[in-house]
Amino acid sequence: xxxxxxxxxxxxxxxxxxxxxxxxxxxxxxxxxxxxxxxxxxxxxxxxxxxxxxxxxxxxxxxxxxxxxxxxxxxxxxxxxxxxxxxxxxxxxxxxxxxxxxxxxxxxxxxxxxxxxxxxxxxxxxxxxxxxxxxxxxxxxxxxxxxxxxxxxxxxxxxxxxxxxxxxxxxxxxxxxxxxxxxxxxxxxxxxxxxxxxxxxxxxxxxxxxxxxxxxxxxxxxxxxxxxxxxxxxxxxxxxxxxxxxxxxxxxxxxxxxxxxxxxxxxxxxxxxxxxxx
Amino acid sequence: xxxxxxxxxxxxxxxxxxxxxxxxxxxxxxxxxxxxxxxxxxxxxxxxxxxxxxxxxxxxxxxxxxxxxxxxxxxxxxxxxxxxxxxxxxxxxxxxxxxxxxxxxxxxxxxxxxxxxxxxxxxxxxxxxxxxxxxxxxxxxxxxxxxxxxxxxxxxxxxxxxxxxxxxxxxxxxxxxxxxxxxxxxxxxxxxxxxxxxxxxxxxxxxxxxxxxxxxxxxxxxxxxxxxxxxxxxxxxxxxxxxxxxxxxxxxxxxxxxxxxxxxxxxxxxxxxxxxxxxxxxxxxxxxxxxxxxxxxxxxxxxxxxxxxxxxxxxxxxxxxxxxxxxxxxxxxxxxxxxxxxxxxxxxxxxxxxxxxxxxxxxxxxxxxxxxxxxxxxxxxxxxxxxxxxxxxxxxxxxxxxxxxxxxxx
Numbered sequence: 001x002x003x004x005x006x007x008x009x010x011x012x013x014x015x016x017x018x019x020x021x022x023x024x025x026x027x028x029x030x031x032x033x034x035x036x037x038x039x040x041x042x043x044x045x046x047x048x049x050x051x052x053x054x055x056x057x058x059x060x061x062x063x064x065x066x067x068x069x070x071x072x073x074x075x076x077x078x079x080x081x082x083x084x085x086x087x088x089x090x091x092x093x094x095x096x097x098x099x100x101x102x103x104x105x106x107x108x109x110x111x112x113x114x115x116x117x118x119x120x121x122x123x124x125x126x127x128x129x130x131x132x133x134x135x136x137x138x139x140x141x142x143x144x145x146x147x148x149x150x151x152x153x154x155x156x157x158x159x160x161x162x163x164x165x166x167x168x169x170x171x172x173x174x175x176x177x178x179x180x181x182x183x184x185x186x187x188x189x190x191x192x193x194x195x196x197x198x199x200x201x202x203x204x205x206x207x208x209x210x211x212x213x214x215x216x217x218x219x220x221x222x223x224x225x226x227x228x229x230x231x232x233x234x235x236x237x238x239x240x241x242x243x244x245x246x247x248x249x250x251x252x253x254x255x256x257x258x259x260x261x262x263x264x265x266x267x268x269x270x271x272x273x274x275x276x277x278x
Numbered sequence: 279x280x281x282x283x284x285x286x287x288x289x290x291x292x293x294x295x296x297x298x299x300x301x302x303x304x305x306x307x308x309x310x311x312x313x314x315x316x317x318x319x320x321x322x323x324x325x326x327x328x329x330x331x332x333x334x335x336x337x338x339x340x341x342x343x344x345x346x347x348x349x350x351x352x353x354x355x356x357x358x359x360x361x362x363x364x365x366x367x368x369x370x371x372x373x374x375x376x377x378x379x380x381x382x383x384x385x386x387x388x389x390x391x392x393x394x395x396x397x398x399x400x401x402x403x404x405x406x407x408x409x410x411x412x413x414x415x416x417x418x419x420x421x422x423x424x425x426x427x428x429x430x431x432x433x434x435x436x437x438x439x440x441x442x443x444x445x446x447x448x449x450x451x452x453x454x455x456x457x458x459x460x461x462x463x464x465x466x467x468x469x470x471x472x473x474x475x476x477x478x479x480x481x482x483x484x485x486x487x488x489x490x491x492x493x494x495x496x497x498x499x500x501x502x503x504x505x506x507x508x509x510x511x512x513x514x515x516x517x518x519x520x521x522x523x524x525x526x527x528x529x530x531x532x533x534x535x536x537x538x539x540x541x542x543x544x545x546x547x548x549x550x551x552x553x554x555x556x557x558x559x560x561x562x563x564x565x566x567x568x569x570x571x572x573x574x575x576x577x578x579x580x581x582x583x584x585x586x587x588x589x590x591x592x593x594x595x596x597x598x599x600x601x602x603x604x605x606x607x608x609x610x611x612x613x614x615x616x617x618x619x620x621x622x623x624x625x626x627x628x629x630x631x632x633x634x635x636x637x638x639x640x641x642x643x644x645x646x647x648x649x650x651x652x653x654x655x656x657x658x659x660x661x662x663x664x665x666x667x668x669x670x671x672x673x674x675x676x677x678x679x680x681x682x683x684x685x686x687x688x
Contacts, residue, residue, distance in 0.1 A: 025655065026372035027354060046662050112518025133462075133520040135670055218521045219463050223669030224662065238347035240658040241372065 013254065020247035028243060037248035047249065050227040051256075053139050057228070058207040060143045061150075065203050066196065068147065069154025074184055076155070077162045087159070091152040098149065102216025105145035106132065109217075138218055138225040146213055150206060154199045161195030162188065194275075197268040201261065208257050229253050303332040305360035305592040307579070308352075310345035311613075312338050313525050315547020319613035323414075326605040332595050349582075353378055358582030360592050366399055366413055366576040367649035373580065374410045380581045380590070381408040385597040394620050396638060398574045398646035411578035412597045415606075415615035418634060419542040419647055420473040420573040421564050423549075427534040428455050429561075439566050440478055447514045447537065456536035457514030461527040466541065467668050468661040471508050472573075472648055473540040479504040481571040481645055488648040491656075491685045496678055505667065505674040512668065531560060542575070546614030546630060556628035564637055572637035575647030576615065659684045 023033045108114040109132035119127035131137035173183045211230035220227040236246035311320040324334035339345035349362035364370045386409040403411040432453040437443035447457040486495035528548040530536035581593040606617035616634045624635045667677040
């Protein structure tokens with residue numbers, strides 16, 4: 001286990017950092033280029049756009065998935081009939097690959113094929129829904145697609161958390177005449193901290209590795225409206241034959257991820273410690 | 279347990295040793311010919327190779343980038359395929375510089391490539407006096423295609439000049455049809471720009487931009503006009519463009535929903551696969567007039583260096599089979615491209631291919647594809663600017679500035 005981690009991860013990371021300091025184009029080279037690749041990277045418009053896009057995507061996606069997932073979990077927790085069916089339905093989209101998910105939503109969003117056309121065929125002639133072809137809105141199409149994909153997972157995690165909460169609390173709250181929404185907001189939500197932490201980390205990981213859905217849905221377009229760092233890296237790694245720049249971008253991404261995820265993990269382990277669990 | 283594993287391994291090794299002589303000339307080939315027309319074409323290569331005593335092992339990977347990435351990984355990882363497809367371009371030049379490709383000088387000298395290979399192609403497959411790639415076909419990335427039904431409905435005929443072309447677009451739009459079918463991918467947004475630059479800006483401007491990387495050419499008013507004309511095409515496109523692939527875009531013409539598309543002659547395979555005939559349901563022209571420049575590109579197979587004798591034999595056999603006249607005709611008729619050899623019988627080919635053969639015979643019309651002139655990195659950055667210009671309300675002046683920056687970056 002230790003050896004695997006050392007060779008597969010640490011060594012690969014070091015190798016990537018090394019390449020990012022060279023002039024490598026198509027194949028790795030052993031020369032030294034100093035920080036040239038990083039200078040090129042940060043002066044590249046496309047990289048800046050990609051970073052902004054990921055931040056926007058991450059914000060809307062994580063918040064959206066947590067809210068949606070929580071609402072779904074609460075809904076199922078109401079002892080609805082056919083709970084198993086709903087649970088499966090909500091979780092089902094998670095079993096689809098991002099590529100399939102991207103293609104489905106591309107068709108739905110495509111003004112000439114999907115929702116807009118259906119609305120027009122139903123008689124709403126002026127219906128307009130062309131987000132995917134619009135510079136400012138295309139990134140939200142990606143958000144919706146991935147939300148649809150991952151909300152079910154958040155639901156499953158939060159539902160497990162909900163089931164761990166003592167039923168007596170609800171009975172006590174009912175005797176006090178506390179409304180249901182207040183009970184969930186003030187009593188249940190705070191107890192779901194660890195479950196939310198787990199969900200957030202999982203969602204954050206899918207923000208970082210967001211690639212296949214973008215490629216399947218928009219291929220980074222229109223223009224660079226849905227460009228993401230992973231796509232920038234892959235393009236430079238292969239099609240543009242610029243391994244040096246791609247490695248610099250990967251290293252930068254790793255640092256960014258560590259900066260963002262480390263506090264989350266730290267907070268979670270502290271919460272665990274505070275709860276008296278190992 | 280350990281003993282079991284060892285004996286299992288031993289059996290495996292023995293098994294391999296026994297079977298490998300039987301698999302002589304077995305050749306794994308990586309390529310990206312996956313669309314309907316393309317796979318029909320690649321089958322011709324496989325059949326010819328199998329008939330010549332080899333065994334073609336097909337490894338089709340959708341998307342040129344993906345296929346090339348897979349090939350590069352395999353080559354860099356020391357487990358190369360016997361042959362791998364690249365575009366006739368600078369894509370594989372670093373492999374040559376690092377001595378990773380086998381030369382095909384034997385086949386080349388036997389077949390006399392030096393005498394008849396078109397210059398733009400020879401320039402990118404012959405490096406430091408040696409041939410390192412086997413050309414399969416000649417494509418041209420800057421053709422115009424049109425649906426005869428759409429043009430007829432709009433009351434226009436094939437445009438013979440640029441002015442007639444714009445007029446036709448206006449008429450088609452007025453008739454409520456899609457004038458210009460555009461793919462929503464970066465590569466094909468750049469391809470349309472390249473076609474506009476070549477056919478409307480002229481060969482000189484084209485060569486100065488892609489060939490000489492001349493920043494003064496980019497700053498010129500003529501170049502701005504090209505950018506404006508390129509952007510003008512957007513008025514004739516449909517809203518379904520987002521993310522659409524080139525073949526889905528060609529389908530608009532095949533099904534008579536759009537008038538024109540500028541795309542390479544690989545689009546013809548899509549028409550043929552749908553049972554259409556050139557000159558009957560669809561038409562084509564590679565620019566206007568008998569001296570219009572003809573942009574040459576195409577596909578090659580590179581043969582990665584190996585120490586395996588059988589693989590080396592398979593490579594030489596493949597180079598010979600692929601460039602033989604019979605295979606050339608069979609493959610290119612399906613693929614929509616033109617044979618690399620001038621000595622094949624073109625009479626069986628359709629009118630578009632014949633027009634291409636005529637254009638190709640005139641050395642003055644031969645123009646290299648941008649990918650033969652520009653390294654992939656810079657060529658990609660050009661695409662970044664072009665796609666932004668096409669998709670946003672960027673001013674032509676700003677696009678000029680950004681292109682100057684791309685060309686002057688080291």
